[in-house]
Amino acid sequence: MNNFAEWLKQPIKAVDKTHEQKALARQQQLTKPPGSLGQLENLAVKIASLQASEIPDLTHVHITVYAADHGVMAEGVSAFPQSVTAAMVRNFANGGAAISVLAQELMAKLDVINVGTVEALEEILGVLDKRIDAGTANFCQSSAMTEQQCQQALLIGRDNVFSDIENTQLYIAGEMGIGNTTAATALASVLLACDPTDLVGPGTGLDQQGVQHKLNVIRRALEQHTTQLDKDALTVLQTLGGFEIAAMAGAYLTCAKQGIPVLIDGFISTVAALIAEKIQASCKDWFIYSHQSAEPGHQVVLGALNAEPLLKLDMRLGEGSGAAVAVPLLRQACLLHNGMATFEQANISKGDK
Numbered sequence: 001m002n003n004f005a006e007w008l009k010q011p012i013k014a015v016d017k018t019h020e021q022k023a024l025a026r027q028q029q030l031t032k033p034p035g036s037l038g039q040l041e042n043l044a045v046k047i048a049s050l051q052a053s054e055i056p057d058l059t060h061v062h063i064t065v066y067a068a069d070h071g072v073m074a075e076g077v078s079a080f081p082q083s084v085t086a087a088m089v090r091n092f093a094n095g096g097a098a099i100s101v102l103a104q105e106l107m108a109k110l111d112v113i114n115v116g117t118v119e120a121l122e123e124i125l126g127v128l129d130k131r132i133d134a135g136t137a138n139f140c141q142s143s144a145m146t147e148q149q150c151q152q153a154l155l156i157g158r159d160n161v162f163s164d165i166e167n168t169q170l171y172i173a174g175e176m177g178i179g180n181t182t183a184a185t186a187l188a189s190v191l192l193a194c195d196p197t198d199l200v201g202p203g204t205g206l207d208q209q210g211v212q213h214k215l216n217v218i219r220r221a222l223e224q225h226t227t228q229l230d231k232d233a234l235t236v237l238q239t240l241g242g243f244e245i246a247a248m249a250g251a252y253l254t255c256a257k258q259g260i261p262v263l264i265d266g267f268i269s270t271v272a273a274l275i276a277e278k279i280q281a282s283c284k285d286w287f288i289y290s291h292q293s294a295e296p297g298h299q300v301v302l303g304a305l306n307a308e309p310l311l312k313l314d315m316r317l318g319e320g321s322g323a324a325v326a327v328p329l330l331r332q333a334c335l336l337h338n339g340m341a342t343f344e345q346a347n348i349s350k351g352d353k
């Protein structure tokens with residue numbers, strides 16, 4: 001049995017129902033009309049049960065941005081050139097990207113991992129070089145990844161979760177990869193058995209004509225790989241995915257196996273969550289969905305996962321930025337849960353009902 005197969009077969013950790021009940025009971029005792037903190041109550045209960053704790057705590061957030069390039073960029077599927085992926089890796093490390101700014105404010109640990117940019121980057125302080133290849137292959141011509149590459153990418157995500165697991169109270173995976181909305185759209189349309197028209201969108205900013213071309217490219221790829229795409233989720237991932245998408249799926253599965261709550265970001269991150277869920281269904285018990293991105297397919301994928309995103313801000317940046325923006329809400333939900341007085345403590349009547 002190799003490393004990968006052993007990891008894959010490890011079960012997903014069961015969520016602690018006792019702490020869910022305890023947290024629900026506490027919410028009923030806090031000095032507020034029951035339910036008046038709305039979704040913040042559900043969030044606190046969810047985090048308390050995922051952390052199996054009476055005092056849910058999100059001081060230590062681990063954010064990892066996975067960056068990679070996509071062979072399908074040869075078909076002209078993005079408003080931006082491929083070189084932006086590598087340039088943004090430098091920007092993450094220099095502190096100038098949105099996620100760099102947000103992570104600093106949250107006092108989160110920020111990792112940047114190069115899983116496969118076309119450009120072989122110089123050694124950059126703050127960037128982990130785990131480059132599998134110079135981008136994936138163009139999935140209009142062949143499978144995006146070999147089986148071995150796909151496994152390697154999943155395990156990069158696994159290893160990143162383990163790298164700071166003792167300190168991690170919440171994990172966020174972000175991505176950077178010009179062209180990756182094409183890969184994510186193709187993956188989701190296969191995994192959800194829907195037409196790519198229902199999912200395809202502008203990504204970084206294609207016009208209507210560009211979106212139509214992107215749709216045609218995706219259709220061509222789906223026709224080319226019909227036999228492969230009829231197989232399991234791992235084969236679908238290998239055929240149409242990206243290194244960063246596979247790494248995120250590997251990280252999500254590992255969090256769910258080890259019992260670490262995950263805050264999911266935008267469209268591409270949610271497609272990685274869908275892949276993880278297709279591999280081991282109960283992993284989604286560990287997921288919290290931060291926001292609904294402006295990319296039209298996101299709503300569809302969230303719906304398929306029965307997910308209720310916390311925010312809808314028309315963001316469509318990726319990098320884990322939407323998830324980072326939602327962290328203060330989660331923290332405030334925990335603060336209220338832990339810090340508010342009970343009716344008994346404050347000597348206030350609970351009312352008749």
Ligand SMILES: O=C(O)c1ccc[n+]([C@@H]2O[C@H](COP(=O)([O-])O)[C@@H](O)[C@H]2O)c1
Pocket residue numbers: 077078079080175176177178179180181182202203204205265266267268269293294295298315316317318319
């Ligand atoms: O997170 C999202 O919902 C999202 C929606 C659209 C685009 N993006 C980001 O934009 C890049 C992919 O867009 P594109 O048009 O090059 O496929 C990639 O780096 C993503 O992080 C991200």
Ligand SMILES: Cc1cc2nc[nH]c2cc1C
Pocket residue numbers: 080084088175176177204317318319
């Ligand atoms: C500038 C830029 C920054 C990004 N961050 C995530 N995806 C991105 C795409 C572009 C184009």
